[in-house]
Amino acid sequence: MIVTVSKDDERYLQLRRTRNARFPTTDADAVSGIELCETADDVQAALQRAVSAGKRPTVRSGGHCYEDFAVNNPGGVLIDVSKLNTVAAAPGGGYQVGPGAMLGEVYKGLYEQAKVNIPMGSCYTVGAGGHLSGGGYGLLTRQQGLSADLITAVDILTVRHNGTVEMRHVDAHTDPDLFRALRGGGGANFGVITAFYFAELPAAPRHLTSGGVTFPWATMTEDKFIQIAQTYGHYMATRGTERDTWPMFTMMALSHKTERGRINVSATWHDMDGTNDLRVPTEFLDLFLKCDTQVAELKDPQTSAHAPSGGRFQMTPCVEGKHRWNTKPWLEATVDGNSGGIKGYGSTRGKYKSCYMKQNFTAAELKKMYAWLTRDIPEVDTGCVISVDSYGGAMNRPELAHSTAVPQRGSVMKLQYQMYWSNPAEDAVRLKYFDDMYTDIYSANVAGKHAGTPFPGDYYEGCYINYPDQDMVRYPFWPELYYGTGKLYPFLQGVKKKYDPNNIFHNSMAVRT
Amino acid sequence: MKRNWTRREFGLGAMAIATGAACSGAGAAQWERKESGLAFVGSAPANEPGDGSIHLFRTAGERWTALGTVPAAAPAHLLLHPTLPVLYAVHRVDTWNHLPRGVVSAYRVDGHAGRLHLLGTQPLSLSATLPRHAVLTGGATHLFVAAEGGGIYNLLPVAADGSLLAVSAIHKEFGMEEGGLAKPAAPNSVALLPNGALLAADAGLETLTRFTLVDGTLRPTHRLRVHRGEGPRELALSPGGRFAYTTGAATGELRRHRLALGNASDEVALARRFSSPLAPAMAYVPDAISLLQV
């Protein structure tokens, strides 16, 4: 059954929103109505109704889009597929995941059914619809690949030239071009996805163990900052590429300087076989011992009372070979805390940017990062963070670049720039600061017309389409940042022309024809 | 009218012409058409979108004197407000501020000084690219724009001073399939019918469509298939609104359609090849149809 929520309905203001409180930008940008669908047939009917009425349809699954793609749709129709949340065995074998399923539900459902896993992201409430079609990565990506790498078929509603909506079941044999495009190219370009299929899935780990080191901003210097970041980057670019390290996910949170702030480095180990051998993450954390000069002053670093909550971080220096680890059963650790807020509708405003890195950081790049992270926006609590995630491993198999729409198969780190606030009056100043910061940092190693961006080259491999950033469209070459400099973007343009000839599915960063 | 303009003079591409005259008395707000006055010519170079301009002329009968040029993105179509000294330009661009959309702008006409002052520029909706033509609705409350690239119509409210507000209604067309061939929609000319409805010619759908404004939204209320195989390109109404004239997009064939209650009916072909199929505009003059060409 379709529930239609129009402007005069008291649910309208709640349901026209997304997780990011910046959107819809204004009332005039909002949709004219929301179609809450329960089944693929509902979606087909709602989509046909919108197209026939000359209205622009946009699609929402989990509502976690970083930009305005789904909910800034003036006068248009928002097709909500969050109730299509099946996580089940697929008819004929394998597994089926509805686009509306939240990642936490997918982890839980697949584990309970068959102890298997899709290597997805870490936020419980992100929706499969946007996440899987845009690539989808997380803690197990180095070990098991991207979520999109494992998709073997997709059900998608597309719109023909004459406006007729039709259901397609696409895979490597049927509409293989569309199938490839949907494995990481961003679903919102081509139609409405109503199901993902996975013929086989890897086993879920047994346990998840995490630990970390933390460096206070209070004693931070530029040299130390560079040393910490380069220690991290060097590992990822060298030892971190070796097979035995792939079950490890690492993260370095380069947070903006505050009085009590810290820079945290964490290691998370996936126990795949029940041995929970922690040698690899121990070796990794040991590297950071050299980054702190206070060794003599701390008697029992492993139990420091200053460690952040959760017990996952310890003050450096810590004792070589011994770290304070926190081990939990994998499922419990993965769906822990239902993170992300109920249904993902938050009151927080956010802005994000991304960068794929092929090499360690350069000192010039880190000096710029340090300068920005220690610079404040006047009268605003600047609070932003550059999260540096480990990357590569299983997802760096070059052949996957040709069977999916994710061209970045040579990176060892993936950066996510994040800024959060709640006061709309701060939008302009924050967005400008954030943009200036990023542009400056990516002018350190990139020259000429690509300066200001992590353009694919020796250092970088562009940006992640699931972390879309509208600032980038000011560069005429923005598609190359997201889809590489090879033939992928022209390929996606061809797919777009063929399967969405009317450009029904568009947004500011959709594939343009 | 000066007859010897060439494509070279205004650059290759679309060109638009609007004429009118500022009242000579005090209070330039009054605006009427008369023998002497101002004329505006838009030029939109096809090769360098964004590098267009609007040329101003003082007219006295057949004599036109150039007053100046205002840079403008790509003014493929110009039209005047019926009562205010305001000129509207439809810019045939496929990107505006880095987004896939066209744009329209409004200028206040200073009749005495012979100048244009930009009142504002409004982007069209996403995907409404390559707008080609526009018309003001009855009472000049809205500007109705046809965006050929995206197969989209946009409606923009007109403020009391004649400036344009953000797009308030969108109608997105889809294409057609016939005999194994498929064509995207391509709305390209629009006209205001005497009963307040709007008429639109679409070369892709090969239709004349009547739109009605219902609660601020655009509703197609009648469609007629015309110029089968090629679709209509230009559209002009006879002054009383009894007939709509269209030219075929490929052949340039001129057809006349009788209008009853705003519905068009397919009627007679008046000429096989009326003019160049690339001609950008067609206007009805009292005793004949004349096509303005560049």
Ligand SMILES: Cc1cc2nc3c(=O)[nH]c(=O)nc-3n(C[C@H](O)[C@H](O)[C@H](O)COP(=O)(O)OP(=O)(O)OC[C@H]3O[C@@H](n4cnc5c(N)ncnc54)[C@H](O)[C@@H]3O)c2cc1C
């Ligand atoms: C708190 C948070 C944590 C995150 N963590 C991670 C992470 O660990 N790893 C990671 O890779 N990414 C992560 N992301 C990014 C996330 O993957 C993307 O934002 C993703 O696109 C969200 O999908 P959604 O369905 O929740 O969002 P939505 O806003 O519903 O959709 C996002 C986009 O996909 C389109 N879309 C949604 N459903 C469909 C459908 N059924 N058919 C076609 N198009 C559709 C929408 O129109 C929109 O353009 C995170 C985001 C947030 C906010």
